[in-house]
Amino acid sequence: xxxxxxxxxxxxxxxxxxxxxxxxxxxxxxxxxWQRGSRSEQSGRWVGPATIAGVxxxxxxxxxxxxxxxxxxxxxxxxxxxxxxxxxxxLGATAVGLLLSFxxxxxxxxxIGEYYFLVLMAAIGMMLLAxxxxxxxxxxxxxxxxxxxxxxxxxxxxxxxxSEGALKYFLMGAFASAFLLYGIALIFGAVGxxxxxxxxxxxxxxxxxxxxLLLAGVTLLVVGFGFKISAVPFHMWTPDAYEGAPTxxxxxxxxxxxxxxxxxxxxxxxxxxxxxAPVWQAILWxxxxxxxxxxxxxxxxxxxxxxxxxxxxxxxxxYLLVGVVSASALGRxxxxxxxxxxxxxxxxxxxxxxxxxxxxxxAGTLSDFRGLGWRRPLLGALxxxxxxxxxGFPPTGGFVGKLYLLSAxxxxxxxxxxxxxxxxxxVSYYYYLRVIWKMYFEEAPERAPLAKPGVAxxxxxxxxxxxxxxxxxxxxxxxxxxxxxxxxxxxxxVAPLETPVAPMRVSTDPAGQT
Amino acid sequence: MAMLGVxxxxxLFLFFVFWEIMLIPxxxxxxxxGGKRRIYAAVKFFLFTAIGSLLMLVAIVVMVYLYYxxxxxxxFAYNEIVQLPIARDLQFWLFAAFALAFAIKVPLFPVHTWLxxxxxxxxxxxxxxxxxxxxxxxxxxxxxxxxxxxxxxATSTAVVNTVILLGLIGIIYGAWVAAVxxxxxxxxxxxxxxxxxxxxxxxxxxxxxxxxxxILQMVNHGISTxxxxxxxxxxxxxxxxxxxxxxxxxxxxxPVFAASFVLVGLSSIGLPGxxxxxxxxxxxxxxxxxxxxxxxxxxxxxxxxxxxxxxMVQRILYGKIDREENRKLVDINVRERIVLxxxxxxxxxxxxxxxxxxxxxxxxxxALIDQIEQRxxxxxxxxxxxxxxxxxxxxxxIDVSE
Numbered sequence: 001x002x003x004x005x006x007x008x009x010x011x012x013x014x015x016x017x018x019x020x021x022x023x024x025x026x027x028x029x030x031x032x033x034w035q036r037g038s039r040s041e042q043s044g045r046w047v048g049p050a051t052i053a054g055v056x057x058x059x060x061x062x063x064x065x066x067x068x069x070x071x072x073x074x075x076x077x078x079x080x081x082x083x084x085x086x087x088x089x090x091l092g093a094t095a096v097g098l099l100l101s102f103x104x105x106x107x108x109x110x111x112i113g114e115y116y117f118l119v120l121m122a123a124i125g126m127m128l129l130a131x132x133x134x135x136x137x138x139x140x141x142x143x144x145x146x147x148x149x150x151x152x153x154x155x156x157x158x159x160x161x162x163s164e165g166a167l168k169y170f171l172m173g174a175f176a177s178a179f180l181l182y183g184i185a186l187i188f189g190a191v192g193x194x195x196x197x198x199x200x201x202x203x204x205x206x207x208x209x210x211x212x213l214l215l216a217g218v219t220l221l222v223v224g225f226g227f228k229i230s231a232v233p234f235h236m237w238t239p240d241a242y243e244g245a246p247t248x249x250x251x252x253x254x255x256x257x258x259x260x261x262x263x264x265x266x267x268x269x270x271x272x273x274x275x276x277a278p279v280w281q282a283i284l285w286x287x288x289x290x291x292x293x294x295x296x297x298x299x300x301x302x303x304x305x306x307x308x309x310x311x312x313x314x315x316x317x318x319y320l321l322v323g324v325v326s327a328s329a330l331g332r333x334x335x336x337x338x339x340x341x342x343x344x345x346x347x348x349x350x351x352x353x354x355x356x357x358x359x360x361x362x363a364g365t366l367s368d369f370r371g372l373g374w375r376r377p378l379l380g381a382l383x384x385x386x387x388x389x390x391x392g393f394p395p396t397g398g399f400v401g402k403l404y405l406l407s408a409x410x411x412x413x414x415x416x417x418x419x420x421x422x423x424x425x426x427v428s429y430y431y432y433l434r435v436i437w438k439m440y441f442e443e444a445p446e447r448a449p450l451a452k453p454g455v456a457x458x459x460x461x462x463x464x465x466x467x468x469x470x471x472x473x474x475x476x477x478x479x480x481x482x483x484x485x486x487x488x489x490x491x492x493x494v495a496p497l498e499t500p501v502a503p504m505r506v507s508t509d510p511a512g513q514t
Numbered sequence: 515m516a517m518l519g520v521x522x523x524x525x526l527f528l529f530f531v532f533w534e535i536m537l538i539p540x541x542x543x544x545x546x547x548g549g550k551r552r553i554y555a556a557v558k559f560f561l562f563t564a565i566g567s568l569l570m571l572v573a574i575v576v577m578v579y580l581y582y583x584x585x586x587x588x589x590f591a592y593n594e595i596v597q598l599p600i601a602r603d604l605q606f607w608l609f610a611a612f613a614l615a616f617a618i619k620v621p622l623f624p625v626h627t628w629l630x631x632x633x634x635x636x637x638x639x640x641x642x643x644x645x646x647x648x649x650x651x652x653x654x655x656x657x658x659x660x661x662x663x664x665x666x667x668a669t670s671t672a673v674v675n676t677v678i679l680l681g682l683i684g685i686i687y688g689a690w691v692a693a694v695x696x697x698x699x700x701x702x703x704x705x706x707x708x709x710x711x712x713x714x715x716x717x718x719x720x721x722x723x724x725x726x727x728x729i730l731q732m733v734n735h736g737i738s739t740x741x742x743x744x745x746x747x748x749x750x751x752x753x754x755x756x757x758x759x760x761x762x763x764x765x766x767x768x769p770v771f772a773a774s775f776v777l778v779g780l781s782s783i784g785l786p787g788x789x790x791x792x793x794x795x796x797x798x799x800x801x802x803x804x805x806x807x808x809x810x811x812x813x814x815x816x817x818x819x820x821x822x823x824x825x826m827v828q829r830i831l832y833g834k835i836d837r838e839e840n841r842k843l844v845d846i847n848v849r850e851r852i853v854l855x856x857x858x859x860x861x862x863x864x865x866x867x868x869x870x871x872x873x874x875x876x877x878x879x880x881a882l883i884d885q886i887e888q889r890x891x892x893x894x895x896x897x898x899x900x901x902x903x904x905x906x907x908x909x910x911x912i913d914v915s916e
Contacts, residue, residue: 393538394531403571410575418575422568429564433541433557441545441553 002069003079013068014079016061017087018124024054025120032113048102048456051116055095055123062087076134076195078267083131085336085485086263090130093255093343094123099460100351101248103453107359110155110246118155119252122148126260133272135184135194138264142180142228145260146173149253153245159360165244172227172237180224186217196272200492204275218276222269222283229261229317232290242310247361250306251350254313255343262320262339267489270327274491277327284325288417291318292424299431303365305353308431309346312390315428316342322417323405331408332486337479338401341389341471345398348464349386351457352379355450363447369435371444379453380439385465389472391432392425397471404479520651526574527590529659530567533615533651537563540640540648548635555628555635562628566615573611577663596662599892609664609673616660619652620710623683633703638747641699645706645743646736653713653732657725661717662882665890669720677718678801678808684711686811689818693825698749699756701826702742705782708815709735715812716797720886724800725879726872731793733871734864738781738790741857745775748850749830752843758826763835768845772831774854779827781861783819789864 003010012019028051062084070079077083098119105111125145132138150173154166188194190213191202206214223234230238242250269280292315299311320342323335356372356379357364373380389398402425409418453461471478520536523529537560545556574590581598582588589595600608618625629649633641661668668674688707695701709731716728748771750756765772777788784790794816802809835841846854864871 388538394534399531399534403575406572406575407579410572410579415572415576418572419569422572426561426565426568429561430557433560436541437545437553437557440542441556 001067002071004071005075014065014070014075014077016064017058017091018127020058020061021054021120021124021127024051024057025117025124028054028113028120029117032117047113047116048098048111051120052095052098054120055091055098059088059091059095062091075197076137077128077131078133080488081485082263082267082336082489085482086130086259086339087127089259089263089336089340089343090123090126090256092340093252093259093347094119096344096347096460096464097248097252097255099456099463100251100347101246102456103451104246104248104354107451108156108246115152115155118148118152122152122252122256126256129260130263130267132264133195133197133267135187135196135268138268139177139181139184142264143177145257146177146228149249149257152249153241153253155249156246159244161244162246163244165241168237168244169241176224176227176234179220179227183217183220183222183224186213186220188217190214190217196268200272200275203273203492207276207279214276215279218269218273218279219283222265222280222287225261225265225269226287229258229265229320230314231287231317231321232294232314235291235295235314235317238314239307239310242313243304243307247306247350247354247357250310251347254310254346254350258313258317258320259339259343262317262324262335265324266332266335266486270324270332271489271491274327281325281327284321285414285417288318288321288325289420291315291321292420293318296424296427300427302431305366305369305435306350306357306361306364308435309349309353312428312431313346315424316346316390318424319402319405319421322409322414322421325417326408326412326414327491328408328412329483329486329489330404330411332489333479333482334401334404334408336482336486337404337471337475340478340482341397341401341468344464344467345386345389345396348382348461348468349390351461352383352386355379355453355457358450366434366438367445368447369438370442371439373436373439375444376450379450382461382465383439384436385468387432387435389468391429395469395472397468397475400472400475400479520654524592525590526578526592526595526659529592530571530574533567534564536648536651540644543640543643544632544636547637547640550635551631552635555631558628559632562618562625563615566618566625569611570615573608576608592659598663600664600666602666605664605667606673609660609667612655612660612663613677616652616655617680619655620649620714621652621707622677622714623680623687623707623711626684626688626707629707630700630703633706633743634697634700638743638750641703641743641747642740646740649706649710650732650736653710653717653728656714656717657729657882661886662889665886665888668718669886669890674718674720678715678805681711681714681718682808682811682815684708684714685815686818689815689822693818693822695822696758697756698746698758698826698830699743701758701822702739702746705742705819705822706735706739708819709739709782712794712797712812712815715801715808716793719797719801719804720883721800721803722876722880722883723796723803725883726875727793727796727798727800729875729879730789730864730868730871731797734781734789734793734861737857737860737864738778738788741774741778741854741861742782744850744853744857745771745778748846753839758829760837761830761840762833762837763831764840764843765831766835767841767843770851771846774846774858775831776827777858777861779823781865783823784816787862787865789861789868792864792868 003014005011028047032047065084066081105115122145125141125148128137128141129145132141150166150170153169154163156162184194190206190211191199193199203214227234242254245253273280295311295314299308302308302311320335320338323331323338353364354361356368385396389396392398392402406418406421409421520529520532523532541556541560544559545552548555577595577598578588578590580600581595584598621629633644636644685708688704688711692701692704692708695704713728713731716724716731746756753760781788781790784794798809798813801812
């Protein structure tokens with residue numbers, strides 16, 4: 001089918017995955033309210049499975065997008081394989097996150113329809129953010145995602161940690177949104193449009209002339225994204241928000257928000273704003289170095305495993321930034337591949353943590369993991385797979401992803417980044433290994449037996465671990481898929497300017513053309 | 515299995531994957547079934563090895579990229595990458611990355627500290643695997659990868675002298691430290707450092723005899739040190755102590771054990787007639803042709819070997835039985851004899867008739883040395899503009915490339 005936007009329906013087809021999810025979300029919300037009026041406080045059993053079915057439906061619609069033939073490509077939402085790939089990552093993270101959350105919601109008495117509605121809304125925001133090519137859509141989708149996630153963080157309102165995390169996250173996030181919005185306004189001022197696909201020459205000219213508006217706008221935009229992906233030094237909210245949020249939400253936040261944020265950085269910054277590379281590359285370079293070093297060192301001192309994983313997820317943003325800074329096709333596909341693997345391993349790791357922590361998340365310190373591998377062999381083995389993958393150890397997908405990022409850094413000539421990447425991974429080995437040795441090398445303490453995970457949990461966790469191992473042992477198909485997806489992203493190249501470049505100046509002219 | 519993979523892989527990617535995977539089972543073997551300080555030993559072992567291999571990974575990626583720049587093909591294949599000309603200054607960096615990974619594994623002197631801990635805390639089977647196979651991954655790596663890839667760097671005087679010096683320190687220091695160990699297993703662990711020092715000496719002498727001796731000594735060390743660990747493990751199983759002073763005179767109650775222990779001990783010293791002699795003699799011969807002083811110093815290591823091994827043998831096996839528990843010790847049973855028999859046989863076979871082993875290695879060793887020497891002289895002084903920006907620190911708004 002050819003999508004030429006001759007009829008209004010074509011706009012719906014182009015957004016079919018997002019539209020499907022919206023429909024499912026609304027049905028869930030309304031049906032839940034209607035049902036709760038008639039029966040108990042908790043939602044019906046069917047809400048969770050129905051939501052997952054909706055996510056799978058959206059994934060099918062997403063796959064269908066690939067079969068479309070789209071001649072016009074200057075729309076506000078991208079119609080390319082990269083969007084399809086990032087949509088798959090986000091939908092996959094959502095589905096696995098939901099599967100792994102049922103047990104927790106039951107245990108903490110949070111099994112309410114709003115949870116599913118908010119998760120779906122956040123997923124829609126993530127998908128739109130990952131696919132947007134227009135700064136207005138970037139902002140709207142980012143806010144849709146963020147607001148849903150703020151509420152999800154504070155979902156457990158009986159727990160003060162949850163409320164604290166939500167408030168911190170909200171305040172810092174609002175701050176970041178302001179940065180982002182200001183950056184968008186400045187870029188609009190400099191290039192005269194919010195649709196970046198249409199203004200590549202203006203961006204090139206503005207960058208070459210060192211147009212102050214454009215450079216400041218790009219800087220603020222990068223800072224705003226830096227908050228969302230929790231890059232150091234904009235990461236202060238992360239440990240508190242991640243620790244306070246209900247654990248499955250933490251996994252969903254770490255996987256989904258990061259995937260969407262990075263997809264947006266890759267698309268908006270490294271592709272659409274490619275002519276402004278000297279500015280954002282310098283910023284992202286430093287962000288990458290700091291984000292690799294700082295959280296890895298702080299994580300060494302953490303006693304709470306959840307908090308340790310929160311710092312580890314900040315560190316992973318640093319590894320991913322290496323792929324972004326490389327600003328090459330290899331770097332982009334490395335980042336996408338790593339995002340997919342990262343989403344699975346971080347979701348899985350957080351899910352095991354909440355089972356061990358028990359009701360009310362009371363027992364989440366390192367010493368509570370003692371003997372886990374012998375008491376619960378399957379749970380222990382799953383956590384070993386997730387941790388080794390986070391550490392970047394063969395034969396897991398985490399290793400292939402890191403090797404891929406490393407290759408991108410070397411190809412771009414960024415040996416300093418490559419060496420930082422491996423040395424900080426080395427530091428991280430210690431705190432991942434520490435969990436493993438508590439699980440296997442130390443005696444189990446006397447405590448109540450852990451809850452038996454339900455069917456959905458087992459399916460989700462085993463599927464995630466299996467996918468990680470497949471990605472590590474047999475990565476070929478996945479690598480080819482992400483390479484194909486990112487090959488459709490062609491950085492904006494503009495022929496060299498004929499007019500001589502003026503020295504840097506402050507301009508208030510909207511088009512930057514005086 | 516992963517260790518087998520390390521030795522057969524002719525693809526750098528596979529090699530690295532196996533090299534890393536091997537760490538995980540060893541971590542669990544030491545950590546789960548080890549002694550009192552097993553966690554410390556397991557983590558130390560893991561982290562020491564990992565730091566080296568991570569830097570090696572960067573070096574591998576750099577080489578693959580250089581190959582891609584030169585020939586337009588992405589490959590990890592050994593036979594392709596070994597053809598790659600690498601600029602001399604870059605060779606030193608890459609060699610350093612590989613050498614660090616291998617030197618930790620060998621282990622060479624300053625990075626050897628994980629070995630005594632890992633050996634002592636590991637269960638007997640773990641120690642045997644460590645001694646027999648794992649340490650050889652380091653020396654094998656030097657021979658297979660570091661020497662042919664970076665021939666210029668590896669044959670330069672500075673590097674050769676450094677490695678030989680470290681090897682010598684390993685031989686002599688390892689022997690001295692071994693001599694004062696009260697714990698039999700720790701003593702054997704330190705003899706590993708001394709023996710592997712010999713191997714490194716032989717390999718970096720880069721003479722036909724030296725390299726052949728080095729290879730043979732790798733095999734020998736696997737046999738005799740593996741057997742020593744087995745024997746000490748058998749004692750530990752019976753008495754639950756490894757302190758030398760807790761034994762004495764047990765030759766009277768365990769005659770077969772005593773005979774095996776003496777034979778293996780002599781092989782570890784390098785007495786003529788045992789395999790240790792052939793390997794060490796070839797190494798000394800090969801080293802003497804190029805580095806007579808080093809050979810002289812290394813030869814003292816053989817004397818020190820006698821100085822730590824013979825007193826241990828004597829204090830454990832001979833003298834009066836001065837502890838009641840030792841009177842009731844039972845000699846080794848059939849299962850244990852079957853385990854030991856191949857090792858004992860090999861000690862004598864290689865010791866008396868090493869020709870079949872040497873004949874198989876001599877042709878390829880000569881070819882390897884030729885190849886290394888040719889490539890060393892052909893290494894380009896500098897290469898086309900491959901900019902590796904070690905010093906690139908972009909500062910906001912200023913394009914450093916201008």
